[in-house]
Amino acid sequence: MARVGVFVCWCGSNIAKTVDVVKVAEAAGKLPSVAYSTDYKYMCSEPGQNLIKQAIEEHKLDRIVVASCSPRLHEPTFRRCISEAGLNPFMLEMANIREHCSWVHDDKEVASEKALDLIAMSVAKAVKNEALFSQEIPLTKKALVIGGGVAGIQVALDIADAGYKVTLVEKTPSIGGRMAQYDKTFPTLDCAACILTPKMVDAASHPNIEIMTYAEVEKVSGFVGNFEVTIRKKARSVDMKKCTGCGVCYEKCPKKLPSEFDCGLGQRKAIYVPFPQAVPNVPVIDRENCRYFADGGKCGVCAKICPSQAVDYTLEDEMITDKYGAIVAATGFQPWDPTPYTNLGYGRYPDVITSLQFERLFNASGPTEGKLVRPSDHKPPKNVVFISCIGSRDDEHGYPYCSKVCCMYNAKHALLLKEKVHDAQAYVFYMDIRANGKGYEEFVRRTIEKYGAIYLRGRVSRVFQDGEKLIVRGVDTLAGKPVEIEADMVVLAAAMEAQPDAKDLARMLGISTDEYNWFSEAHPKLKPVEVLTAGIYLAGACQYPKDIPDAVAQASGAAAKVVGLFAKESLQSEPTVAEVNEDTCVDCQLCKEVCPYTAIDTKTLTDRAGNPIRTVSCVNEGLCHGCGTCVAACRSSSIQLRGFKDNQILSEIDALAFAE
């Protein structure tokens, strides 16, 4: 006879406010098989856990039901708690009376009734619980970092410094990411290249880091500690071992194209390195635009001119498969295209540009070699209007969220404008100034007070060309009147949005995404770098708009998680996997057909003499993830999922059906 203990948590007032916890605990004490029940203010606290441990001993409890928050939050906590008291951790069930009850209902009577029902279901299930045991599984102590921006580089360096091998995969021909495009960083005005490029070189020369640029992750299988990943190294058309990075090839290449790195303001060749400090400093041929590939081998200038015979048109995509213990996604963001704001003239007037284009315009290695000039006539601008929240906080054109960094880079641009063009005047249209970081507010104040930037609270309704000038019409809501500015240049602070292929990668890695395709963390507060799939971590702006300090901090956090994982000798398997009843299995193989993980094999049963009798299905516990799809498919109920067996779920249904 099972002896179940029920522990009802108040969660301060979170549960107690809408659920009569004392009455519910009392009523739970009268449920079948319940030997003891009580309530306590914070069951997850140390005294709360001690209360459970003591009760297990005093009342000889063999199964525990904790009625509190979601098991997705504290199941591990209470499993540990009861195992410290000598019970098998899988003798625990949790009734979610907070997220699913007290927080979503107002009527105390109704919520209390529901809470008791949820407890009754958990008790009925707990009675059927069996002790389950983990097995040791091996662990590959090598990490894969996807995305070679500042976050990915930081993750790779931290893991590598701890002594573990790392592969850093980057989609573009060079690591560096968005930060490589920036000129200065707020609020210290550090030169971005001066703080980033040494890190890029460190990563490239680190003995524990292997960098794969111009490469993409194609396939991911396996599970924590044992991922198997296939990476496609796209054909670079340049032999990385032979190339010395002299740059003659792209000097001589006849084909010019708009440079992605310079946001279309400058040009690159068909054979190119994206920027001068690229790591690796090995060019790549853009085959779609290369004359050699377009005209069936007629051009070939780069191959002829290359002093080290490194150009090789015959190179093909290479597939590399390797094992990894952990994967960190650090794929960043992309700037939103402000074309939907037709009233602002982006794409129509050459001097209406995005903030990232503006950044490239005063970067010393940018298209103008650092001279801040208008794209239209190459004259320095005098009046520059910066417009905030382009695509951010705007459901109509873009996204409802705040992109977090735009207020700061607007202030930075307004300040730098004054430094480059001394008689220039910056106007900043803003909705709110969000400057909540170390030294951020002070930086904005400095831009306004010392650099004379004029901040106007309000939106811009229209931008139109009038001769050489751009007329900006908006409203100053603080002064309560319309404003018209004759500008030489208009800079749009475009939102940050998820990468276009974020969803595909998320699916490959088992990361859930929010409605804007940002990657979802496992818990917004307590697990900000983990995702729901074990062994996968997040770093940087792939999760949500972040500035550089936040991205780097999270990167180090993710690296610490990976290092923590790798510090273990081996991993414990989840015992909640499928098992086959060999007495009733008839080897119809339906389970094998539906299994997403090819975890089901066929086994031959033999008699004592070793002669085969018949075949049955058997589960490879290392491959089984415990989804239970096979269980629902089995016609003879011969395959069951531990922890979620038919009799456990049916008991829950019955307990609820017969609840008072």
Added chain:
Amino acid sequence: MSEEQVITKEPETAGAPKEWEPKIIGFLCNWCTYAGADLAGSSRLKYPANMRVVRVPCSGRVDPQFVLKAFERGFDGVLVSGCHPGDCHYAKGNYYARRRHMLLQKFLEHMGIEPERFHFDWISAAEGQKFAEVVEEFTGQVKKAGPFKGVGK
């Protein structure tokens, strides 16, 4: 006193009559819909309290017999919900769930169980709002269908 009078009189003596509330059971996958329900909770969204949740690892674990058992036991409505197509934590469990429950829907009709008593949906971990809306809508739908009188009745 005629029989009719007795019947009309009874509720008065018993105090205000309580409105009938449907009994609903929901089978939610751990990774998407259960998490979506958690999000509805932490966002303090309000929805009717009729449904009780059974947590399963994947909507693919939901054996149609659970749904049938629930109706046999007199529940007025059953909800099954998992991850959106392509988002299944177990790659494709939700596709099996969809197939099984499409077939089940037809079978329920065949058995004389009104189709509005059963609902299959996709709700992601980020869709707390959708969870609250689906529960509210489904509860209303079952309420409209009235108490479940049993198979074929």
